[in-house]
Amino acid sequence: DAGVIQSPRHEVTEMGQEVTLRCKPISGHNSLFWYRQTMMRGLELLIYFNNNVPIDDSGMPEDRFSAKMPNASFSTLKIQPSEPRDSAVYFCASSFKGADTQYFGPGTRLTVL
Amino acid sequence: QKEVEQNSGPLSVPEGAIASLNCTYSDRGSQSFFWYRQYSGKSPELIMFIYSNGDKEDGRFTAQLNKASQYVSLLIRDSQPSDSATYLCAVQDNAGNMLTFGGGTRLMVKP
Numbered sequence: 001d002a003g004v005i006q007s008p009r010h011e012v013t014e015m016g017q018e019v020t021l022r023c024k025p026i027s028g029h030n031s032l033f034w035y036r037q038t039m040m041r042g043l044e045l046l047i048y049f050n051n052n053v054p055i056d057d058s059g060m061p062e063d064r065f066s067a068k069m070p071n072a073s074f075s076t077l078k079i080q081p082s083e084p085r086d087s088a089v090y091f092c093a094s095s096f097k098g099a100d101t102q103y104f105g106p107g108t109r110l111t112v113l
Numbered sequence: 114q115k116e117v118e119q120n121s122g123p124l125s126v127p128e129g130a131i132a133s134l135n136c137t138y139s140d141r142g143s144q145s146f147f148w149y150r151q152y153s154g155k156s157p158e159l160i161m162f163i164y165s166n167g168d169k170e171d172g173r174f175t176a177q178l179n180k181a182s183q184y185v186s187l188l189i190r191d192s193q194p195s196d197s198a199t200y201l202c203a204v205q206d207n208a209g210n211m212l213t214f215g216g217g218t219r220l221m222v223k224p
């Protein structure tokens with residue numbers, strides 16, 4: 001299996017621009033998680049989906065952030081408008097619902113100038 | 114607010130020694146506990162999970178859990194330079210979905 005796939009791997013944008021991060025979970029997994037990692041705050045859960053339905057989005061920092069999962073094999077995390085403080089590495093992870101192991105994608109390193 | 118606390122380190126040990134990494138958590142109802150390893154610039158990868166009080170061994174790694182003290186630890190025997198990484202402790206909610214991560218402990222194994 002290819003593992004969790006994320007794109008782009010690196011994104012540099014200017015403040016105010018829209019940013020869309022993409023994730024393809026492992027085939028057959030029915031839970032998907034979006035995390036953000038910074039030096040200051042560590043690894044934080046932003047939102048997670050079970051069977052394409054958002055279950056908990058309490059970690060989404062502001063209304064500027066939105067996430068969708070239109071089908072079992074694709075999810076997006078959108079930031080509009082982006083700000084310099086959004087600079088971080090964003091990870092997507094997937095698992096079987098209720099299972100032990102979350103498998104992480106390679107991450108997207110976002111830099112907002 | 115569920116909290117998972119780790120000493121940020123760096124923890125420096127000589128090659129061949131035992132590295133001991135510690136983690137405390139605030140949610141007494143937590144049932145599942147995980148250790149992830151993250152190399153610099155890479156994504157976290159699972160090393161071990163533990164559910165029951167006591168020790169669980171897997172090769173050079175031993176996870177220890179004490180629910181009464183709300184304490185989890187990871188021991189790495191015969192530490193190798195390739196073990197140098199950040200180790201993240203994670204606690205799973207009762208529903209078996211969300212993970213709350215600690216800030217991680219950076220381990221340095223010196224040849």
